[in-house]
Amino acid sequence: DAGITQSPRHKVTETGTPVTLRCHQTENHRYMYWYRQDPGHGLRLIHYSYGVKDTDKGEVSDGYSVSRSKTEDFLLTLESATSSQTSVYFCAISEGGRAETQYFGPGTRLLVL
Amino acid sequence: EDQVTQSPEALRLQEGESSSLNCSYTVSGLRGLFWYRQDPGKGPEFLFTLYSAGEEKEKERLKATLTKKESFLHITAPKPEDSATYLCAVQAGTGANNLFFGTGTRLTVIP
DSSP states (O other): OOOEEEEOSEEEEOTTOOEEEEEEESSOOSEEEEEEEOTTSOOEEEEEEEETTEEEEOTTOTTEEEEEEETTEEEEEESSOOGGGOEEEEEEEESSSTTOOOEEOOOEEEEEO | OOEEEEEOSEEEEETTOOEEEEEEEEOSSEEEEEEEEEOTTSOOEEEEEEOSTTOEEEETTEEEEEOSSEEEEEEOSOOGGGOEEEEEEEEESSSSSOEEEOOOEEEEEEO
16 A cells, blocks of 8 residues: 555544645655545646645636645645535545556545535 | 546445456546555555556456456456445645545445
């Protein structure tokens, strides 16, 4: 298994509060991604990083921000959580970018009340 | 617009009953097509990558094939432990390096 951990694994929060999810890898891979998975939708990209302090937006980035200060850590922040952000969040990593296999973490289940 | 469609949504098989899952795609310049397996409450687990039409890959009871418009995941003589959701994803030739995912096929293999 790829060395990817996510924390917390489960979280319940209230609308309007900030939330930070953490992804940690031990593979020293350059690329890291945050996806969300919702019923009726495939996994959708929120943000990704192609190096320390290098990040870019995905297709569903509104309401989210990210930071990467170390190769091994990629943080996803919900600036002011809304009920529409209730989802399962997955971190993925890849060694390279184009056509490289992405390996996924175990996920964080977030409920926004 | 890049799009991935998987069929059927759900499939029930008897143990030993072979079948195929379909993934049809429209994408601008395919870089790669990926198959993943996902068990309930877990992250997607990588199975195969296919890069060009005509390519095939095998792993135990699974075989993935690729044409210019679709990919098939063939399951030969499935066992109950093959029960899972199978996800197909494509990476397009333009834009970010993200994968576009289908919504998956939920496979149940009955003993």
